[in-house]
Amino acid sequence: MQEAVLLQMRHIDKQFPGVKALSNVDFTLRKGEIHALMGENGAGKSTLIKILTGVYQLDGGEITVDGENVIIRSPQDAQNHGISTVYQEITLCPNLTVAENMFIGREGGAWVRHKAFEKRADEILTKLGIPARSTQQLGDCSLAVQQMVAIARAVDMKCKVLILDEPTSSLDDKEVKMLFDLMKDLKSQGVGIIFVTHFLEQVYEVSDRITVLRNGELVGEYPVQDLPQVQLVSKMIGKDLDELNALGESGEKKNENTEVLYEAEGLSSNEAKPFDFSIRKGEVNGFTGLLGSGRSECVRAIFGADKVNGGTVKIKGRQVRITRPIHAIKNGIGYLAEDRKRDGIIAELSVRENIILAMQVMNGIFKPISRSETEAFADEYIKVLNIKTASRETPVGSLSGGNQQKVILARWLLTHPDYLILDEPTRGIDVGTKLEIQKLVLKLAEEGVSVTFISSEIEEMLRTCSRLIVMRDRHIVGELKGDDLNQTQVMKTIAGGEA
């Protein structure tokens, strides 16, 4: 059956300085379908969504809504064409009531008719089965309900296309179910829904069709029943980094019998559920799983970055207490955070200051490293890691992403850690630098440093790690090593179930 096409995007191109974010991507949404848009980081999902919502302007291609060519210049334009978006971060005002949030900005007159709005809001809420009252303060509702109120607002604006960008990432199972019921209801009313998520099960639960993007290109569009989970994963991850294969199968991956360096039992934090973990000296292991599977939360717990709730940690057999980053640093652990901008670089400080920061903290506030020493350190690591910067005094914020990442690497290498945690060190950087970082990881391991390496690209992990810990939905679901370390097996474990 061929439903009416609601929205069509053809040959979409989008160029950012230095990066081709989207090239020749097509996307079609039909009336009354839930269409999942899939892809790993940097695949171009969010760029595509932002073009559709008017945040970015397209460089090439065309968009039609209901068969008419449209040009979308602003979020307002998008709404006028019946395209509404509900983002992961809720873009409503928590201090206003539910009804106000649904009607603010479109009151149609200078007066706020509270009674009328509340009545209308209650009608919509009841119709959509959203468990909220119009007079409640939005901030008092659970996140799921807040999200649903955002959807209700969109629905009441007579939207034809509803974009849900990672709506489930902060919801629990019951809340997800409520959300899905709502989505199905809307679907039956003929709304076209674009569903962006990284939870595979959820895709199979509600979607009718899947479009997969990879590296800014379209991989394909598939009806959901034609694409088993494992195939979906392989299509998302792809095998296009052939040039990286020059690195070859890395070395022997020995160190089976070295001493255990770090050992955690039942470690848990505010963000991570209790887990066991250990790593040997000179070992490279990895946490894998799709984005949001809880891999970052685990390493954050190891480093003490989130509030640690329980569990015992031993380093070199001695029990230690790591509840704050400073404890971890003093115990020889380094941590390159996932979000470089928010948790990594200190943008306005110079390359030199950024490099010596962690070492300075380790030395303590009363033992500053002398200027000439810091300059020597900075120069050394700029050279060793081949950091491209105008000078060591350049603010790090003005460097390219890859070079910023190297600066942070230099920061941790300078502390001479026994154990280095790298969370997505290769995200959003060019292929050459990716290769350099992987080589560096292997070199460090040879020198006896234990490394935990996290990456969305499984090939990268297969090349560097001798052991992979697989996570799904915030639980460790498997540990792979030796012969099991191959793409098929990893994907099977990630996707779960029998494939």
Add this chain to the structure above:
Amino acid sequence: MKKKRLFSGGLGQLTIPFVAICLLVLFNVIRDLIMIFVLKTPDYISFFSIEITKNNIGNSVLSGNLISIINGASELAVLAIGMTLVTAACGGQDISVGAAAAIAGSVFVKVLKASGNINAGTVILAFLCACIVAMIFGAFNGTLVAVFKIQPMIATLILYTCGRSIAYWINGGATPTVESPIIEGIGRFIPGIPIPTPVLIVAVMLIVFKVLFRFTSLELFTQAVGINQSAARLNGINPTLIKLLSFILLGACVSVAGIIGVSRLGLINHETLLLDVEMDAILAVAIGGNSLGGGRFKISGSIIGAYVIQMLTITLYSMKVSSTDVKAYKAIVIVLLVVIGSPVFKEKFGRFMARRAASKVQAKGAEES
């Protein structure tokens, strides 16, 4: 090439205060020239003249407008040092410094009075007491800001409201005087040295802070916390502690400023001591090219900022503007400075210049063809 570097890179954030000083100097030079050569005003004393005069106890001392600028700005400069730190770490400002200085001054006088005779020992003791009290109040503000995460301006509003009353209470509502050569030495001149002592105290404070930054990594940590608190925490820095510390250091600066103020007059008046100084101190930080949103800072910028404010004030005085009216003119200068410094203005102006350049090129091209 080299010249360009000096102005764009080398001077960096000090551009604004230097430009402000240059403009003020230029203005006064022109006025001097007009007064002397065009209007030929009799008995006109140049703005820049510095004389050596004898003061009432027979010292030869320097006097003149320039001296009164750097002397008069001393309290402000000392406060600006501490304010810069707080601004850098917390991205907000302390509006209670004037009130806290009144408390510190009162404690200073109270201890001196209590200990009877005034000698070097008691003065040092009194200074230490004042310093500790001011640091405790700093810690109070700091706790509200760092632990309870209240905006600095609102948190310090509490002390701003009741600080001068606490000062009043310390000396039982009196405004006791302290007369001693030592106090006079602190507030005015030390016999044999022609430079006003407050100027020397500013120099000492600057050196103390430079040494502090030289022998600790406070500067780096403060900037890291101010720019990116989350990243700083992941690097093992304790942002709460750094913020608290910045307020405590500001407390130390406040006590020094309060004592200069008390010694200058030889009495403590809790109602007028350093009145309205908090606004000037924040302004000094802003004129010094430091972002009021926190992050990178330069202590020297703020000190120059303090001198800019004082120079503006003295220039206005020398033009016979009364001391109460100065504020109105100051406001105009502030607005001009912040408008020029605002990102939106810079962007619009940049675009305007670019368009002019483009149209020029076009015109040139048209001419050639």
Add this chain to the structure above:
Amino acid sequence: MKNIFKKRQDPLTDTQLLMTITICIFIGMYLFAMIIFGGGFLHAQQIFDLLNDNASLIIVSFGLTIVMIGGGIDISVGAVTSLVVMSCVLYLNSSGGNLFVAILLALGIGLAFGVVHGLLISYLEIQPFIVTLAGMFFARGMTTILSVNPQKADHAGFTALRDTQIVIPWLGYTAKNGNLVPARIELGVVVAILCLIVMFIVLKYVRLGRNFYALGGNQTSALMLGINVKRTRFLSYVLSGLLSGISGFVFMMHTGAGNATNAAGMEMNAIASSIIGGTLLTGGVGNIIGTFFGTMTLTTIKKIVVSSGLNDPWWQSITTGGMLCLFILLQSIVLGRRAKKK
């Protein structure tokens, strides 16, 4: 039993919660004063006196509340009030001074400050603290440029207006000598009540008012919800300026004279009133009625301090500071607990 009452009852919004706390504290405090001190506190005139003396403070607090709900700050309100008083007095004393024009002058000055502040803050994106600090300097400076000496308004029409009082005999009390002293309310209080009603309606039922809340609640969201953020912020400062103008005129009606030190420290009292009234420092939460009671709480505390024989003025500001500290921490704790409960 309980369920019947609680069934469809929504929990209070943050704004309502903080306002309720303030009103309860105010009533509790006033009852306490009535019981302990009796005397003046038992007469209705006591409340009217508080209103008479603080009408202009109440009005500027409204303006500040609006700005703070929008997530900003305006510290020029006291200085603008003072400038308005001085300008109007000088104008009225000049030959041909006209009462109606004086009112327009007051509104015009306030509006001018509001517009300039709004433009600089909203469209040039300069920090509100610095802009309104400059505004405060300018207004204070202009006041002394106009006149350093106190000026008494002797315009006939104005003095008539100034002395007009609403007399309510049945709320009066019998003095010791047996005479009936009727309750008196100044015109300024009427103006303040009018402002209260108008601003309450604006914040509650006019689109612009709700936009202030949205702006303070989450600026990005406000933008996404289709609100013109810049214009909304601009208008919050314009309203604050306008209210400062009104406050200036009311101040003049109360004192009848212009003085360079008029309304000194009023901006900080207004900020304190707003905070005590439940306006959240970070914006998005607050209410005109809460602010009204905040101002009343603040002034009642001062009255109580005086009544308990602590006549020194410094006791007043120490208790004000203490109150402020208490309410700031209370807000931080109450809202913190709420957020955690979720």
